[in-house]
Amino acid sequence: MENNDIEKYINQGILYDFYGKLLTGHQQRIYEDVVFNDLSLSEIAENEGISRQGVSDLIKRCNKSLVSYEEKLGLIKKFDETKSYVKEIQKIVKIYQDTKNEELISKIEELSFKILDV
Amino acid sequence: MENNDIEKYINQGILYDFYGKLLTGHQQRIYEDVVFNDLSLSEIAENEGISRQGVSDLIKRCNKSLVSYEEKLGLIKKFDETKSYVKEIQKIVKIYQDTKNEELISKIEELSFKILDV
Known part of the structure; x- marks a missing residue:
């Protein structure tokens, strides 16, 4: 993993610790699979019965939400x-x-x- | 104001202090008019160009959101x-x-x- 990838994963982890509960159950499950369980997008896509692109979009949307929560609440x-x-x-x-x-x-x-x- | 009305207003104030920033700008403005500026539903309805019932529904929805945020984050x-x-x-x-x-x-x-x- 590149250095800025590691940083990204750490930041995602912290944001999720503070705001993960504001995501839906579905989002939480997939987000945890990518960020904490290190599953590949393809694996998750298969498990969830959605496209690889769908998983990727969901993670992007979650990241955006988590960042926006920190911007608003600053926890x-x-x-x-x-x-x-x-x-x-x-x-x-x-x-x-x-x-x-x-x-x-x-x-x-x-x-x-x-x-x-x- | 009845005692449990006062309690309700205090609780609304505390919830809003902690989670108000998660409401939309529109919701924030109307919520503040009702809870902090003590404007009547009719006054706000007129100011905002919506029905009295619309204002009342919005406040109820906001209260529900604020309570749900506290249930999830417990700040x-x-x-x-x-x-x-x-x-x-x-x-x-x-x-x-x-x-x-x-x-x-x-x-x-x-x-x-x-x-x-x-």
């Missing part, structure tokens, strides 16, 4: 932000455990408020 | 969970500031990991 962006605040809290906890610097603790409170604003 | 439920962990962190910070009990700090780290699992 991946928000999760990344939350994660960075949480990591910062964990870093401060570590530093506190080394230094016992009490002032660090109010910084944790500050960061926790930011999580609710994400 | 409101997840936000409530995150909020409860953050509040717990803030409570522990307060207790630490009173007691200087160092053991509390590792509890903060534990809670911060839970936020990422929501």
Whole structure:
């Protein structure tokens, strides 16, 4: 697999994790077969009784929907932000455990408020 | 307004906060006029050049969509969970500031990991 193919598959996986439930059951099944189970378009076409082109179009439509959901709701962006605040809290906890610097603790409170604003 | 009307409006507001962007622009405008701007169905019907019944049906359809999004993605439920962990962190910070009990700090780290699992 080429590097940008791998990247594409990773992005598809993340988008699907966040928004896959908004696809129909039929779309979910085929999308999972392509992206997670690594089945070929021809195999899926045969399983589903549709054309190879039909499978390919369905995946494109799903990708478009998933990207559009992220554009509208931004859940991946928000999760990344939350994660960075949480990591910062964990870093401060570590530093506190080394230094016992009490002032660090109010910084944790500050960061926790930011999580609710994400 | 009756008590359960108020509740309904609050729920509509929260659902719209989380999922309103998934409605079409047209739906968003009318939904906001009813739920946030408190316009009457007749006023909106006149503004939009559609029937009063049309406005009422649109609101019902929007409510159904918003509820269905929450059933699928559960963002409101997840936000409530995150909020409860953050509040717990803030409570522990307060207790630490009173007691200087160092053991509390590792509890903060534990809670911060839970936020990422929501």
